[in-house]
Amino acid sequence: MESFVYTASPSRVIFGPGASSKLPEELCRQTLRAALILSTKHQTGEANRIRDLLASNAVGLFSEAAMHTPTEVTEKALAVAQSLKADSIVSIGGGSTIGLGKAISIRTGLPHICIPTTYAGSEMTPILGETADGLKTTRRDPKILPGTVIYDVNLTMTLPQGLSATSGINAIAHAVEALYAPDSNPIIKLLAKEGIRALAESLPIIVKDANDKDARSKALYGAWLCGVCLGSTAMSLHHKLCHAVGGSFDLPHSETHTILLPHTIAYNSSAVPGAMKDLASALPDSNSNAIIGLNSLLDKLGVEKALKKYGMKEDDVDKAAIIAMKNRYDNPREVELEKVQELIRRAWAGEPARTDL
Structure with missing residues (x-):
């Protein structure tokens, strides 16, 4: 080991x-x-x-x-x-x-x-x-x-279903980055996979029935584990982009995480095959492909996929990328300005995440 x-x-x-x-x-x-x-x-x-x-x-x-x-x-x-x-x-x-x-x-x-x-x-x-x-x-x-x-x-129990969905994806983002953080370890990876699995299984139930107490409990348990992951490891490109985009342009926090997550996973996927395998194993309907599994989950939840719907302007895309390049977080793949600009643009427009950057 x-x-x-x-x-x-x-x-x-x-x-x-x-x-x-x-x-x-x-x-x-x-x-x-x-x-x-x-x-x-x-x-x-x-x-x-x-x-x-x-x-x-x-x-x-x-x-x-x-x-x-x-x-x-x-x-x-x-x-x-x-x-x-x-x-x-x-x-x-x-x-x-x-x-x-x-x-x-x-x-x-x-x-x-x-x-x-x-x-x-x-x-x-x-x-x-x-x-x-x-x-x-x-x-x-x-x-x-x-x-x-x-x-x-x-x-x-009264947390709106839409906010439940995006808040839960925000939690999943914490665990995803912990899977490939430079200071990750087997214990945190266990917690990350369990947290992701608990949320991926419970959130679609909550969206259909907000009063399902068992699903609510499972989601809260999953969020706890994902929070531990975030608190125990270094953050990477995903959190850096969320801080740059959300904080600088006053966008809602969990919604920003939800929209950016498929794109940041796609960007890093080639550099972290082991983490992508772990993520896919924790997501239902993944067919051993983490991006397919995440997109399937987002479709079930019916979440918004475009930053422009929350007031971000196209002119802000380049500004956000420049901010994200300052004081960079550790990331398994080199972060390049032009590619980050395109990543943010796709998230702004609501385009599907792709691995061609």
């Missing part, structure tokens, strides 16, 4: 239907008594339920979390946390809210407890992406990793 290094993420996970009810017990275990609750404006209902659950142990609610974690929002939330003398952060929501919790925690040292309501996986990573002056930058630090994650499938 090959030599490898595996570093386990030191986070505590509480998983199960109704698991969010254990939050007061978790705060007590950590001797925390003044939690600031974070959410987006659209999730204040769930955040208020958490505040009621915590009663006097909740000192306030900040509901202005935004996509791509703008630093001006973080500064505003920091001021609220300091004025309320918060001793901890509880984030309930998806990547936007969890990102804000990470940004506050890394700046203050406050313990961060996450309650994810999507499949984004950010809660399992020591990675923080922030946007300032229209540019998204990413950093990695063990202190960014939330200390406790509470997975409550009941809180995902």
Whole structure:
């Protein structure tokens, strides 16, 4: 067997239907008594339920979390946390809210407890992406990793079917890159294949029946595993493009991942035959071809396939490629500007992914 290094993420996970009810017990275990609750404006209902659950142990609610974690929002939330003398952060929501919790925690040292309501996986990573002056930058630090994650499938039951689909593909993207990351290892590859398989099997069921609790639980489990993969390995071209395109042009996060993933896999496929075999084995209807399997899954989910549908302009394609070439991530295949421009153009136009770049 090959030599490898595996570093386990030191986070505590509480998983199960109704698991969010254990939050007061978790705060007590950590001797925390003044939690600031974070959410987006659209999730204040769930955040208020958490505040009621915590009663006097909740000192306030900040509901202005935004996509791509703008630093001006973080500064505003920091001021609220300091004025309320918060001793901890509880984030309930998806990547936007969890990102804000990470940004506050890394700046203050406050313990961060996450309650994810999507499949984004950010809660399992020591990675923080922030946007300032229209540019998204990413950093990695063990202190960014939330200390406790509470997975409550009941809180995902109302996640819209379309967002469930794209959020789940976003999670799959984390595991795909872990299959060929330069610091991958057999343990992470096992988690990646299991996470991809769980999501690929459950997402089509959720799209047909949003109330299928078993499928929701399986998707949440898969997202957890995929998040661990992202937090344990280096990111490659796919995540770099998503950060460049999404952060710079304010495109929705999970939708951007969903559209770009087939194209980035196609670009790298010739350089990582082993990873493509692993991916194909985890995808139904693949016929031993990872790209066929992924395209089949996307067709079942009925997701949008063109970045232009979310407001990206054709003039932005070249700009995005230039941004992506700066501070490049490790990638198994050489990244060339003209080829990346064409990759982004195909994703912008909604064309099928091809391996001819």
